[in-house]
Amino acid sequence: MARGHLRIYLGAAPGVGKTYAMLDEAQRRLARGGAVVVGVVETHDRAHTAALLEGLPVVPMRRVERRGIVLREMDLDGVLERRPELVLVDELAHTNAPGSRHEKRWQDVEELLAAGIDVLSTVNVQHLESLNDVVQKITGVPQRETVPDAVVRRADQVQLVDSTPEALRRRLAHGNVYPPERVDAALSNYFRPSNLTALRELALLWLADKVDDGLQELRLDLGVTDTWETRERVLVALTGGPGGDTLLRRAARIADRARGAELLAAYVARSDGLAAGSPDSLARQRALVESLGGTYHVLVGDDVADALLHFARAENVTQLVLGTSRRSRLRRTLGRESVSASVLRSSGDIDVHVVTHEEAAGSRQLPHPSSGVARRRRVWGLVLAVVLPVLVTAALTRTRSSVNLTSEALLLLLAVVAAALVGGAVPAAVSALLAASLLNWYFTPPLHTFTIGERNNVLAVLVFLVVGAAVSAVVDVAARRTSQAARASAEAAVLSAVAGSVLRGESALPALLDRLRDTFAVSSVALLERAGPLEPWSSVASSGPDPARSPDEGEVLVPAGDSLALVLRGRPLPAEDRRVLTAFAAQAAVARERSRLASAAQGAETVREADRVRTALLAAVGHDLRTPLAAAKTALSTLRAPDLHLDDEDHDELLASAEESLDRLTRLVSNLLDLSRLQAGAMSVLLRDVALDDVVPLALDSLGPAAARVTCDVPPTLPQVRADAGLLERVVANLVANALRYSPPGAAPHLAGSALGGRVELRVVDRGPGVPTAERERIFVAFQRLGDTDNTTGVGLGLALSRGLAEAMGGTLTAEDTPGGGLTMVLALEEATRS
Numbered sequence: 001m002a003r004g005h006l007r008i009y010l011g012a013a014p015g016v017g018k019t020y021a022m023l024d025e026a027q028r029r030l031a032r033g034g035a036v037v038v039g040v041v042e043t044h045d046r047a048h049t050a051a052l053l054e055g056l057p058v059v060p061m062r063r064v065e066r067r068g069i070v071l072r073e074m075d076l077d078g079v080l081e082r083r084p085e086l087v088l089v090d091e092l093a094h095t096n097a098p099g100s101r102h103e104k105r106w107q108d109v110e111e112l113l114a115a116g117i118d119v120l121s122t123v124n125v126q127h128l129e130s131l132n133d134v135v136q137k138i139t140g141v142p143q144r145e146t147v148p149d150a151v152v153r154r155a156d157q158v159q160l161v162d163s164t165p166e167a168l169r170r171r172l173a174h175g176n177v178y179p180p181e182r183v184d185a186a187l188s189n190y191f192r193p194s195n196l197t198a199l200r201e202l203a204l205l206w207l208a209d210k211v212d213d214g215l216q217e218l219r220l221d222l223g224v225t226d227t228w229e230t231r232e233r234v235l236v237a238l239t240g241g242p243g244g245d246t247l248l249r250r251a252a253r254i255a256d257r258a259r260g261a262e263l264l265a266a267y268v269a270r271s272d273g274l275a276a277g278s279p280d281s282l283a284r285q286r287a288l289v290e291s292l293g294g295t296y297h298v299l300v301g302d303d304v305a306d307a308l309l310h311f312a313r314a315e316n317v318t319q320l321v322l323g324t325s326r327r328s329r330l331r332r333t334l335g336r337e338s339v340s341a342s343v344l345r346s347s348g349d350i351d352v353h354v355v356t357h358e359e360a361a362g363s364r365q366l367p368h369p370s371s372g373v374a375r376r377r378r379v380w381g382l383v384l385a386v387v388l389p390v391l392v393t394a395a396l397t398r399t400r401s402s403v404n405l406t407s408e409a410l411l412l413l414l415a416v417v418a419a420a421l422v423g424g425a426v427p428a429a430v431s432a433l434l435a436a437s438l439l440n441w442y443f444t445p446p447l448h449t450f451t452i453g454e455r456n457n458v459l460a461v462l463v464f465l466v467v468g469a470a471v472s473a474v475v476d477v478a479a480r481r482t483s484q485a486a487r488a489s490a491e492a493a494v495l496s497a498v499a500g501s502v503l504r505g506e507s508a509l510p511a512l513l514d515r516l517r518d519t520f521a522v523s524s525v526a527l528l529e530r531a532g533p534l535e536p537w538s539s540v541a542s543s544g545p546d547p548a549r550s551p552d553e554g555e556v557l558v559p560a561g562d563s564l565a566l567v568l569r570g571r572p573l574p575a576e577d578r579r580v581l582t583a584f585a586a587q588a589a590v591a592r593e594r595s596r597l598a599s600a601a602q603g604a605e606t607v608r609e610a611d612r613v614r615t616a617l618l619a620a621v622g623h624d625l626r627t628p629l630a631a632a633k634t635a636l637s638t639l640r641a642p643d644l645h646l647d648d649e650d651h652d653e654l655l656a657s658a659e660e661s662l663d664r665l666t667r668l669v670s671n672l673l674d675l676s677r678l679q680a681g682a683m684s685v686l687l688r689d690v691a692l693d694d695v696v697p698l699a700l701d702s703l704g705p706a707a708a709r710v711t712c713d714v715p716p717t718l719p720q721v722r723a724d725a726g727l728l729e730r731v732v733a734n735l736v737a738n739a740l741r742y743s744p745p746g747a748a749p750h751l752a753g754s755a756l757g758g759r760v761e762l763r764v765v766d767r768g769p770g771v772p773t774a775e776r777e778r779i780f781v782a783f784q785r786l787g788d789t790d791n792t793t794g795v796g797l798g799l800a801l802s803r804g805l806a807e808a809m810g811g812t813l814t815a816e817d818t819p820g821g822g823l824t825m826v827l828a829l830e831e832a833t834r835s
Helices: 018-031 047-053 076-082 107-115 129-137 149-153 165-175 180-188 193-222 244-257 279-291 305-314 328-332 339-346 373-399 403-425 425-442 456-504 508-520 575-640 646-678 692-701 704-709 725-742 772-778 798-808
Strands: 006-011 036-040 061-064 071-073 085-087 119-125 155-159 234-238 262-269 295-300 321-322 349-353 524-529 538-543 554-557 564-569 689-690 712-713 721-723 752-757 759-765 812-817 822-832
Touching: 006 018, 006 193, 018 036, 018 085, 018 119, 036 076, 047 712, 071 575, 076 107, 085 107, 085 180, 107 119, 129 193, 155 193, 165 180, 165 193, 180 752, 180 759, 193 262, 234 244, 234 279, 234 305, 244 279, 244 321, 244 349, 262 279, 262 305, 279 295, 295 305, 305 339, 305 704, 321 339, 321 712, 339 349, 373 403, 373 425, 403 425, 425 456, 456 646, 508 524, 508 538, 508 564, 508 575, 524 575, 554 575, 564 575, 575 646, 689 692, 689 725, 692 725, 692 759, 704 725, 721 822, 725 759, 725 798, 725 822, 772 812, 798 812, 798 822
Parallel strands: 006 119, 006 155, 036 085, 085 119, 234 262, 234 321, 262 295, 321 349, 712 752
Antiparallel strands: 061 071, 524 538, 524 564, 554 564, 689 721, 752 759, 759 822, 812 822
């Protein structure tokens, strides 16, 4: 039986019109005479969507009872019995009720497709498994129902149902997505313009990936090898060397400039296993590629350039990033063509970036001091010392009649000078002896004998030897000075980098030790410290594996003061390196002292902050403590005065005044104690399932007659929340009291409850003066009363305590503008787990 076809309507968010588009297609198929049935369609009480459902045959839903609740699920067997050509199955990521044949609705769809039935379905981008966590980070709303990406990718058609954020928010505001009581909460949370824009981009990029997969399959089927620049793909060629990190970051920046570009990295391993890169470097670079959102590939081939280009064309790569060759100019000249040159020659329509890096320019290690010409130059000098005199002699023997003895001697002398310039003393001596012998044998009478018949010829031989010695001495001195200059320059660069690393901040010590380890090519470096001459050593910082734990365990010890020492392991170092090592030790001591001073400063800052808070507390609390105490004392003193005769009304009024003052004092002390418990982490929170419609009346009752002004819209159908009932009551009371304080006469505060995305929100709305956006976080700081200049409006603990209590219960408390003016406090709590 042929497998059915699956078409999925993909949307960035609820309400974009996926179900509407699916029903519209079903109506067209039905009008053409197709056998169409509705397996399950969720209209969510949207009038336009429900209107499109009319006229379509519907398979009755299956009823499942679960713990006294009746759930409705698609009747899979009923659909299979009807054998339609096309079935509509809404919400592909839906989780079926327990006891169903399949756990997930997409598994029902798989069975329908296997039976040869075409399926239309819908899914939102937040339900895709690979994007689930990304969407949660963007929106803050977890999604419990997901569908594997592979299921959607296997669909024969994926159609994006797109809508701009502005258009979707208008639909929401007009009541075309959610009921009116949920609109405000939805607009302020999940359906913010930033959220919708990000979700829309995710949907477009995901669909672009699927389209690209289809394009790759089509290219394979057609045998296309040319690059089609439909999408930027940046490939990095790795060698396992230290410059790979630089190449990867550069390639990532190139990819970022082309929105939606793909980053790939490839390492070419030789088929014989030789010349492999560093396994540690390759593992680190693979992790870096994946952290940058790219993919890592290992290729096998003896010709690196050919393997890279073959892979690049197979993957439709548009840009290739290579590191510049680390081989010397002589090796590039005499050896085979470099990989970068081969790739540039054969890249065709692939753009190639050859990136330089620190390792290509030269080693970070200090050059070893040299006493003269390098060994490689001496070897080449010896070659020239033998070859050049022979070649010059061969040429001169053919022109004997036109060149005199003086010219012949000068030309051979030039060969000696050339060998001396390249190789120094030894090649110069060899060249001089050989040239003098050839001159004597072939050009000095008597010919073809080593007899020197004239005194001038003896002088010529001596001149050869003297010139060769002089030139070689000059070359040796120049080489030595060049080596010293290179070392001095390297030492200056190292010392400059060391000084800069100390000035860059607290992380200078680890960076300093890393630099020291790289500079001297040792396996590990440790900075040890001891409290006194007889105290044991302890490690302050280290770099590299298996660092020394005492000075005796290292090959090199450099004191850095009376209590500090640098210990290097790996190899002994020559005396010439001591100067730079001493500089490193001095900078390590400075970095250690800087770190110690920074810690002391941080401790002083903590004490200063505590003193500031203490001062603010005393200044703010003074009035709030004195006022209720003075009022209560005055009332009680009046009641106890023997010479005053009060009637019952005055007596009750004084008692009420004393009670109100003491209640105010009790609330203040309770708030202070609770705030201190929160800051100390000692607040006891008992989370359980709580109904908001039970807590809100208790909170309003605690505010007395003033709460009668508050209007309330907290429906009993709201889900329960996970909270501490007592703490939640205090938070609500504090928020309402704050709204009453700032609401003008005739504009009562309003409480509204709503649920969205697994969270329940309680919004306390006032029509007061509001708070500027830049100042909103300040109102949640203890002892802050925005705009107040005295203590008559309270100590400023209410909102700070309310936010702390909300966060202790796993919720959030934020401030928003009230449309039309005022401030809205939004308390969001986790919805209780459904059984």
